[in-house]
Amino acid sequence: MTRGSGSDRGSDSRRGFLAGVATAGAAAVAGCSALPFTGDEERREQPVSLPSDAVGSIEWPASPFPATVPASLADAHETRARGMLADVPADPDVPNAAVATAIGDDREQAMRRVDAEIADEWPVDALSAWRRRREDAAEVRGAYRAATGTDDGADLAAQRRAVRDDRGALASGIEYRGESAVEAVLAYEPVESLLAECARNVRPRVTYPADPVAEPFRAGEAVARVERSRAAVADAAGLREAYLDGRDGAAPRWASLVAAADGLRGSVSRTRSTVRERTGGEEPLGDEDLSGTVAQELVAVAELGIGSTVEDVERAIDAGDHATAAVEAGTALAESEAYRTAINEIRDGEHRDVPTEASVRSTAERARATVSEVVDADDPLATRLVRPGLEIVGYVDDRIDEGYGSARRSQAELAYADLYASAVPAAAAFVRERLE
Incomplete structure (x- = not known):
């Protein structure tokens, strides 16, 4: 997309x-x-x-995650993804016909992904799938808003700063509290992975364009990366809280x-x-x-x-x-x-x-x-x-x-x-x- x-x-x-x-x-x-390979020749299996x-x-x-992953985490992603897609009409009224068609196609594809079943692996994998779907929805919505003249650059910069602050606060507070060192490894490995995912996506590797109408898809991608980072830090906090809930014997x-x-x-x-x-x-x-x-x-x-x-x-x-x-x-x-x-x-x-x-x-x-x-x-x-x-x-x-x-x-x-x-x-x- x-x-x-x-x-x-x-x-x-x-x-x-x-x-x-x-x-x-x-x-x-x-x-x-x-x-026996010679030159550009390659032996190929029949x-x-x-x-x-x-x-x-x-x-x-x-x-192996030592706690029940709250269903509310996936529900939040789904609600957010569907809400963003609902903000984009099926037939976008965009002056540029090619852009309108592309946004409409992307919206349809994102809707299909939101409606698709998720592979039966582990709950943390389901969350990963929902973060990707949420990211896709944000990309469509961001591109639509840019193409229709809405400049989200300032708001996106503020969101990026807020996500960085949230990630930093969560990362600095990790003491690997657990009832054993092995259990702490199993509990905090996915949290670390999510914090790393957040860090990768919150970096402004894709900057919001100065003229979003001229570059709506770049605008959409920039929005999507920050949305993905927001989702990742929310999941990291949710998993940590779910693990520590009721564990009075957890020690650093x-x-x-x-x-x-x-x-x-x-x-x-x-x-x-x-x-x-x-x-x-x-x-x-x-x-x-x-x-x-x-x-x-x-x-x-x-x-x-x-x-x-x-x-x-x-x-x-x-x-x-x-x-x-x-x-x-x-x-x-x-x-x-x-x-x-x-x-x-x-x-x-x-x-x-x-x-x-x-x-x-x-x-x-x-x-x-x-x-x-x-x-x-x-x-x-x-x-x-x-x-x-x-x-x-x-x-x-x-x-x-x-x-x-x-x-x-x-x-x-x-x-x-x-x-x-x-x-x-x-x-x-x-x-x-x-x-x-």
């Missing part, structure tokens, strides 16, 4: 990793330079038809989280270096020709997982997001172990066959079973850490259902989800020991 410069639509989930998985090619993997039920859906577990866990995050940073860095060293550095499989096999894609997926492990933890600590750093560290440790296991299994001759429908089905069954075992252990921290496995299985299932999932890539991603989930319990236990 956005015209002009792009709009930041950050997410709590690791969808960046999934997007990388979707486009990962084996030619980009260290050690694959010996594959289309393989997989039935829509080849993977099967996976049920999301109860949210700041010192525990800061110390644990710093120690985990070192553990992640050492683990990554050790795994790289023991698996052969940047070229773990040397000159082996894995073309056409699941192993080729599995190496690419595993490389994506381990590639940014240290940076993710460092980024969180540098931002002062110590709960996020603990979660990222646990994820990074599981990713490193998944990578190590993947390389060793390939060296032992596994994952080298050309995939079939039967092999995709069996790999999917193993991945779902391994993820379910983690969830069934009733460990909220492990449940939070296993999220990438849940997302990968669901992502592959959706892609196949939509008719464009290749057997080789799908099986590789599912194999990685299995390996990653297998590593989660130990990673969760390690993080917990550092927190307690």
